[in-house]
Amino acid sequence: MKKRNWQKTFIFGFLILFMSGNVFAEGQPEIDSGATAWMLTSTALVLLMIPGLAMFYGGLVKTKNVLGTMMHSFAAMGVMTILWVTVGYSMCFGENVLGGWFGWNSDYFLLSGIDTNIMEGGVPEYVFSMFQGKFAIITPALIAGAFAERVSFKAYVFFIALWGVFVYNPLCHWVWAEDGFLFNLGANGAIDFAGGTVVHISAAVAGLVAAIFIGPRRRFPNILTRPNNLVMTVIGAGLLWVGWFGFNAGSSVSSSLSTAQALAVTQVAAAAGAVAWILAETIHQGKATVLGFISGILAGLVVITPAAGVVQPYAAIILGFFASLASYIFVSKKHIFNLDDTLDVFGIHGIAAIVGAIFLVFFIRDSWMADAALANGGIWTIWQQLGVQTVAVLIAISYTAVATLIILFVVNKITKFRASDIEEMKGLDTVYHGERGYGMLNPN
């Protein structure tokens, strides 16, 4: 994910390009075919997470909402990709404008200026921009779980478009662009390897705000959402785990030692999360459920996302275990807050990502702390880094909450966000899509 030191290279590269008028500008780094091959793979793996998410969410809702819910994920693939190549990449990875609110670089408009660009790590910039684009797709798609089964499709599309532009892009710029202010916070920056704050905290907080704004489903909390197809949900969780290797290990934007480190802890944390959840369930309820196991996988994957670049496998076990427990407790107690977060976006992504972004400081690799100390002129303690992490998390939470609320308000003016009672009873599939997910199966 890190873009440190590359930005200057591109700008320099562009200057040469335009001055010489030569398409094959000299002085560009050579393509590193190993790194490029892995980044191409990672790009595809992250995209695989979106059908994975569609299946995960789709299987959990009522039969009459299965297509509408899967469509939330797929619609993001369409809408966010178009937005990404027009403004997204530029807003995320261009130079600071408007006091650093987001970035801008007109060469990135429709990616027209990067046609022949090769980045310093030997990876064509097309690959990097497409890899990053997948993150911009999955983040709004994650939010959809919080208000599943009760929103208008049209309003959802307006919402993700505005949210992507005004929440995701600025956050991504702050955390990952070389001149982003969170990237430069403290001695060596706020640590967010693959998107704990940018993707998971932002999606979860937006989901929480939206779920409260839109209000609960009819007759909540006296409803039992029986998954229409748990088998599909399990397959979706499997795809998410596989795709997450691209998400985390690809975030090294190389094919190197740091890639391997991220890959190892991703596997370990997911496993620890899954085991922790079924242990808690067995002790608490007496049965280890399949939905519990896969929820634990997700909690483990989310908690390691910010930390994958800086911790070792023992830490992945500890983080995965505690994030999963924290999520389990929240999810089983959320009725206290009368919160209808339909598919537990905040309960899993929010809780685990906050645990990860903050508690990773106790497990940071010595070499990273040494670099930070060097950058700070001699000394940098984990407590100082804890401060940096906490500030980054609080900024992500408060910016997302306020901006999301404004967007919800605006969208609700354009078209009513909440499905009417009648529409909710008929189901999203018939009302918004005119289709049915299954033939004669599943009375629900």
Place this chain on the structure above:
Amino acid sequence: MKLITAIISESKLDMVREALIEAEITRITVSRASGFGRQVREEIYRGKKMIPNLNPKVRIDIAVNDEFVDITVDAIIKSARSQGDGEIGDGKIFIQSLEEVIRIRTGERGSAAI
């Protein structure tokens, strides 16, 4: 004793169920059904209009004692009829006399077993 079978539109299931619960009729069996009546329903499939030869419906079976027949039927009609004068496709209610009801757990028979 009567067996009331209602064939209703899928989208009315929640409303009918809630109306029945309000009328204190809580013991019901629900299944998906498909069939064809007077309703001609167009569907769009890949841009083309099609008329499916069977329409998806929901079937509700309720066994009641005689004095509850009207209550049940009224609740179903009120909740399953589309707004205004109703629409073709709102469904039908069939009522048959029920010879015997037996509760498996206790072996009770007749009205007490309903």
